[in-house]
Amino acid sequence: MEIVYDYGYLSHTTHAxxxxxxxxxxxxxxxxxxxxxxKNKVPTIPESKILENSTxxxxxxxxxxxxxxNKIFQKNMDFLIRKFNLFGKTPAVLICLKSLVSTEKIDRDxxxxxxxxxxxxxxxxxxxxxxxxxxxYFSDVKEVSELSSFIKAISSGKALILIxxxxxxxxxxxxxxxxxxxxEPATERVVRGPxxxxxxxxMTNISLLRYRLPVPEFQIEExxxxxxxxxxxxxxxxxxxxxxDLLKEVKMRIDAIxxxxxxxxxxxxxxxxxxxxxxxxxVQNTERPDKVIGNILEGRVAILIDGSPFALIVPATFxxxxxxSEDYYExxxxxxxxxxxxxxALIFSLTFSSFYITVLSFHPELxxxxxxxxxxxxxxxxxxxxxxxxxxxxxAMEILREATVRMPQQVGxxxxxxxxxxxxxxxxxxxxxxxxxxxIIALSTIGSFAxxxxxxxxxxxxxxxxxxxxxxxxGLLGLAVGIMLVLNHMxxxxxxxxxxxxxxxxxxIKSLKDSxxxxxxxxxxxxxxxxxxxxxxxxxKKVKDTTKNNFLDNNGGDFDET
Amino acid sequence: xxxxxxxxxxxxxxxxxxxxxxISLLGLPRFVVQEVGNAAPIASLFGILCSLVGxxxxxxxxxxxxxxxxxxxxxxxxxxFLGNFFNIILIVFFLLLMGLETRQFAEVMxxxxxxxxxxxxxxFLIIFLCSVISFQNVSSFAFIHFFYLPLSIIPLFxxxxxxxxxxxxxxxxxxxxxxVSINDFLNGSLRIGQxxxxxxxxxxxxxxxKNPNKSVKSGVWGFLLGGLIVFSLITITxxxxxxxxxxxxxWPALVLGRMVQVPGEVLxxxxxxxxxxxxxxxxxxxxxxxxxxxxxxxxxxxxxxHRVIKIIGFLAVFCIALIPQNIYxxxxxxxxxxxxxVLLIIPYPLLILMIAKLRKKKGDTI
Numbered sequence: 001m002e003i004v005y006d007y008g009y010l011s012h013t014t015h016a017x018x019x020x021x022x023x024x025x026x027x028x029x030x031x032x033x034x035x036x037x038x039k040n041k042v043p044t045i046p047e048s049k050i051l052e053n054s055t056x057x058x059x060x061x062x063x064x065x066x067x068x069x070n071k072i073f074q075k076n077m078d079f080l081i082r083k084f085n086l087f088g089k090t091p092a093v094l095i096c097l098k099s100l101v102s103t104e105k106i107d108r109d110x111x112x113x114x115x116x117x118x119x120x121x122x123x124x125x126x127x128x129x130x131x132x133x134x135x136x137y138f139s140d141v142k143e144v145s146e147l148s149s150f151i152k153a154i155s156s157g158k159a160l161i162l163i164x165x166x167x168x169x170x171x172x173x174x175x176x177x178x179x180x181x182x183x184e185p186a187t188e189r190v191v192r193g194p195x196x197x198x199x200x201x202x203m204t205n206i207s208l209l210r211y212r213l214p215v216p217e218f219q220i221e222e223x224x225x226x227x228x229x230x231x232x233x234x235x236x237x238x239x240x241x242x243x244x245d246l247l248k249e250v251k252m253r254i255d256a257i258x259x260x261x262x263x264x265x266x267x268x269x270x271x272x273x274x275x276x277x278x279x280x281x282x283v284q285n286t287e288r289p290d291k292v293i294g295n296i297l298e299g300r301v302a303i304l305i306d307g308s309p310f311a312l313i314v315p316a317t318f319x320x321x322x323x324x325s326e327d328y329y330e331x332x333x334x335x336x337x338x339x340x341x342x343x344x345a346l347i348f349s350l351t352f353s354s355f356y357i358t359v360l361s362f363h364p365e366l367x368x369x370x371x372x373x374x375x376x377x378x379x380x381x382x383x384x385x386x387x388x389x390x391x392x393x394x395x396a397m398e399i400l401r402e403a404t405v406r407m408p409q410q411v412g413x414x415x416x417x418x419x420x421x422x423x424x425x426x427x428x429x430x431x432x433x434x435x436x437x438x439x440i441i442a443l444s445t446i447g448s449f450a451x452x453x454x455x456x457x458x459x460x461x462x463x464x465x466x467x468x469x470x471x472x473x474x475g476l477l478g479l480a481v482g483i484m485l486v487l488n489h490m491x492x493x494x495x496x497x498x499x500x501x502x503x504x505x506x507x508x509i510k511s512l513k514d515s516x517x518x519x520x521x522x523x524x525x526x527x528x529x530x531x532x533x534x535x536x537x538x539x540x541k542k543v544k545d546t547t548k549n550n551f552l553d554n555n556g557g558d559f560d561e562t
Numbered sequence: 563x564x565x566x567x568x569x570x571x572x573x574x575x576x577x578x579x580x581x582x583x584x585i586s587l588l589g590l591p592r593f594v595v596q597e598v599g600n601a602a603p604i605a606s607l608f609g610i611l612c613s614l615v616g617x618x619x620x621x622x623x624x625x626x627x628x629x630x631x632x633x634x635x636x637x638x639x640x641x642x643f644l645g646n647f648f649n650i651i652l653i654v655f656f657l658l659l660m661g662l663e664t665r666q667f668a669e670v671m672x673x674x675x676x677x678x679x680x681x682x683x684x685x686f687l688i689i690f691l692c693s694v695i696s697f698q699n700v701s702s703f704a705f706i707h708f709f710y711l712p713l714s715i716i717p718l719f720x721x722x723x724x725x726x727x728x729x730x731x732x733x734x735x736x737x738x739x740x741x742v743s744i745n746d747f748l749n750g751s752l753r754i755g756q757x758x759x760x761x762x763x764x765x766x767x768x769x770x771x772k773n774p775n776k777s778v779k780s781g782v783w784g785f786l787l788g789g790l791i792v793f794s795l796i797t798i799t800x801x802x803x804x805x806x807x808x809x810x811x812x813w814p815a816l817v818l819g820r821m822v823q824v825p826g827e828v829l830x831x832x833x834x835x836x837x838x839x840x841x842x843x844x845x846x847x848x849x850x851x852x853x854x855x856x857x858x859x860x861x862x863x864x865x866x867x868h869r870v871i872k873i874i875g876f877l878a879v880f881c882i883a884l885i886p887q888n889i890y891x892x893x894x895x896x897x898x899x900x901x902x903x904v905l906l907i908i909p910y911p912l913l914i915l916m917i918a919k920l921r922k923k924k925g926d927t928i
Contacts, residue, residue: 362676474683475676480841481687488695491709492702499701505709506573506701 056147062091062164068147069095073154084111087119090127092163100157102176110136110159110172128168131161140173156230177201182208185287185309187454190326197287202232202306208289209236213296217241220304223254231262232306236292241299243532249496250301250314265310268303272314274494279462281455282495284316291325297538299531315496317530319503319515321456322346327518335518342450343516349447350460350486353390354471354479356440360386362475378434387472389433393441394468396423398461401445502530568772571780573704577850578617578761578784580707583714583791584847585663586757588670588813588840589893590792591799593757595808598750601739603797605747609754610789614782616907617761621781623915624768627925628775632765633861635925639918646862648910652762653858655902657875659760660851661882662896664688667844669889674816675837685883691845692852693876697860697868700770703853707846714843717836718791721819722798728821729801756900758792759907761785763850766857812889852879 058065066081073079078099086092094111113135120130132141144150145168150160157175182204185197198205206220217239225233235250253272262268265285273282286292287309292302295313303312313320322342327335359366360375367375382389400419404412424442428435444464451457463486470478493500503511511528513519526536569577594602620632627635632652637645668684676684696702739747768777799814802821808814819836856871865871886892918924 474679474687476838477671477676477679477684477687477841480838481691484691484842484845485694487709488691488706491705492696492699499705501705501709505705506570507708 058145058147058150058162058167058169060165060167062093062162065147065162065169066093069151069154072151073097082111084115086114086127086163087117088115089119090164092161094159094161095154096159096174097154097157100177101159101174105174105176106159109138110161110174114161126168127163127166128170131170136170136172138172138174142171143168144171145169179204188286188288188291188324188452190324190329193326193329194288194290196289198289198304198309198311200307200309202234202304205289205304205309205311206234206236209292209296209302212289212293213238218296221251223251225254225257225259225268226262227258227260229261229263233262233268234304236296236302236304238296238299241297241527241533241535242301243299243534246299246301246315246496246532250303254303262305263307265303265305265308265312268305269312272303272312274496278489278493279459280318280490280493280500281321281453281459282316282493282500284313284320284453285310285455286313287311288325294325294328295320298527299533315498315531317495317498317502318456318490318500319511321453322451323518324452332518332520336516339516339518342452345447345450346457346460347447349444349451349457350464351467351479351483352444352447353394353440353464354467354482356437357386357390357468358471358475358479361472375436378436381431382434383431385472386437387468389437390441390468390472391465393433393437394444394465397441397445498530503528569701569704569767569770570772571776573708574764574767574771574777575780575784575787576711577704577707577767578764578781579788579791580711580714580843580846581760581763581850582758582785582788582847583718583843584760585666585670585844587792587795587843588815589666590753590757591796591814592808592811593753593897594750594796595800595805597746597753598742599739599805600734600736600800601742601747602750602800603734603793604737604739605750606754606793606796608747609751610758610793612751613755613758613761613907614785614789616759616911617764617781617785618778619911619915620762620765620907621768621778623911623918624765624774624777626915626918627769629769630925631767631769631857631861632762633858635918635923636914638925639914639921639923649858649862652906653855653862655899655906656763656851656854656858657878658882658899659903660848660855661879662886662892662899663844663851664848664879665883665886665892666896667848668883669892670813670816670837673812674833682884685880688841688845688848689852689876689879689883692849693872695849697853697856697872698866700767703849704767704770706849710842710846714839714846715791717839718795718843721822721836722794724822725798725802725818729798730804731801733804734797734801752901752904754792755904755907756897758788759900759903760847760850761788762903762907763854765911766854 056068070081073095076097078097080094080096080098082094084092084094092114094106096106114131117131117135120127120134128143132143144153144160150169150171153171154160157177159172159174161170161172163169179201180199182196182199184195188197196208198208209220210218218236219239220234220236222232222234224230233254235247235254237247250272254268257268257271259267259271269281269283269285270276275282284295289311292311292313296302300313300315303314305312322339327339330338360379364372379386384392400416403419404415407415424438427433428438448457448461448464451460466485467479467482470482472478474481491499491501491505499506502508503515508529510526511530513523514528521539525539527533527538529536591602594606598605623632623635627638630638633649636648636652639645640648664685665681667688668681671684672679672681695706742750764777764781768774771777795815799818800808802818803811803814811817816833816837819833822833822836852872852875856868856875859871859875860866860868886895
């Protein structure tokens, strides 16, 4: 396992180096490799010091080995060292960390067999080979001769067997980690669609993906990130769809991460995004395996991180942040309508309150005549200027939202009743804010909740404050300038080289069919072009490809053909 | 993966249109009518066709030098000294134009939208908006143009189309005007040329196209769309108001916008919304000027430090915008500057094309 990984690591680095050089020679700068200036050959994950000091080879004397390992692990409460006699005569020892292994397996499947097994008859045969081949029935077994890899294996939860007089030890995978059951993800609920979600264990997540994509083209490559945590990071893609350049770039960016710990997918996201200073998310995250599969099949790359129930999907365009996987499960007219509603909500949440301020404080001539009286009488007695009123209310809304997220669920309901209903009503009655302001703020806040992606909605909520201040100071000009600042930023953003606003600008008719409007499936014949997929066709022209297990016939239901 | 620093033909056309549709539209009908009276539609058509020659020549030059911008092939064709001299003229022209048009924009803002806000604020905001955009990537510039084009054109048509019913045919007749001399007629056409001379920006963009050979076709299409907007705006404004009334207004197009009624009484007046879309249009053309100046200076000095140039350019434009004492002086300056502009868009590229043919200079082919 380790050797394979090392080779992979080396080849990635050399790829990266050659690619960077090639790009420097080509004059036109690509947004792709803008930041990467130098590349050093220092491995991103150096060996830990303990391992460096003990690169000795296992000695035939059992006591020496035990001494070396004891030096490192002795103090640990879960350290287990079990001496026994192999086949009833040769002294041997089993070493592991109790907290990570299944003790039942060790008792029943290892020690019992080794103690009671038949000693080998042919003395020329190696004892370890004999044990692996004839005695143990473990699938994941390795023969190791270096002490350092032994120590590494112990800390990753493997059991080791050392035998007196042997220069090789046996490494057995008996890892059993604690995990929770598969539940419906709380952040992305659907009315219609699969209910399973990712959990923290990467292997379970991979199995959730694998059974949905039972084809050999579906590849999952693994690497390790984090000097201390050694977190497993896997990238998943379709071998014949994904663009090679994208794949290389993803690998390169992950390899370049140099940090001690990776505790969640968010760590990786913040290292691989293009513009760290942008309010907009440039990497999509999801807890839903079906969403990951959908994106992989559209030519994107998914990144799974051990210990995190979130998968990252790159590249991500703005288009993806108001879509849900459910849009494809429901009929297209309904999905299109829902998407338009979401888009309207998003624009609402960004501009509604600032537009209200401009109209009320700078351009009252815009208000229709019938409404002027209502607007004026509502504001009668309110001592503050509109901008201050709106700012305070928006801020109060943010506080309420944050409080509701952190509260235990049982208290959350009470909080929202007291916070929103009572305080809102009282504020109006006290003449603190005008009732219209409350309506506007509520609308814009609800608008931001209608966005499926939490981080994109937060970006818009943040930018709303910028717009409010600009609109409150410079009127419509300020509002227009603010909107343009946001739009220009989004237009110049890129995620893994793909323009962020892709189907809108640069325009792409084919991808535009699956943007604000979700076209019926028979229109979406091709995968999105912006991902530069190698196999573009998604929906075939014929009824169905001929397969062995068609319900009716072998010719794909083509009855007319005789 | 095809690197994304390449511009498609449609984006190229949208840059041409986006640059043309800009500040001058509000006041343009008045300037043309001032010269030729009722012959304004014909004169503007003539002016547009003359400028079309300029577009074709500039794009043909781009085809001849598919890897160089105007800054580079000036030097190749005219020699280093003369080339650099003309480069400086071009850059100064665009900086001056940007400064004055920013001022014009700010005057409209003060006049129509924010009467009590100091004029410097509007000037500052719009130049600031242009200078925070990164010019490192030409494609971002193209994306911005492509995205804003519908946002600025569609509202314009929403104003123009309902105005059709207010057109009085007798305002437009006789179509050749009352005793318009050839000189006046040419002057009227010149005004159009002055207003749309800014399309020269494309000479800076052609080498970044996916296929520079397509630049002639898409350039002409973009220009024709922009020309159509200019022509229909002038015709409709004249048709609605008539010669005499137009001369009394400062920004006839803005008044046209104020006349539009929205059914359903959502907003009492729609012109504020129109002004927002007009701000988008202004922004795209100012961005083009700034793009030309900044990238031009960077290319002349052979540097990549766009940020420094942008800061200096920002200050320069800000100062230029504050030079005119009042709106009349401002229009005076603009008319003078843009006359030079007309020289730069038609005779000058023709000259370069001719010299390039004579000296048998050619850029590298792709």
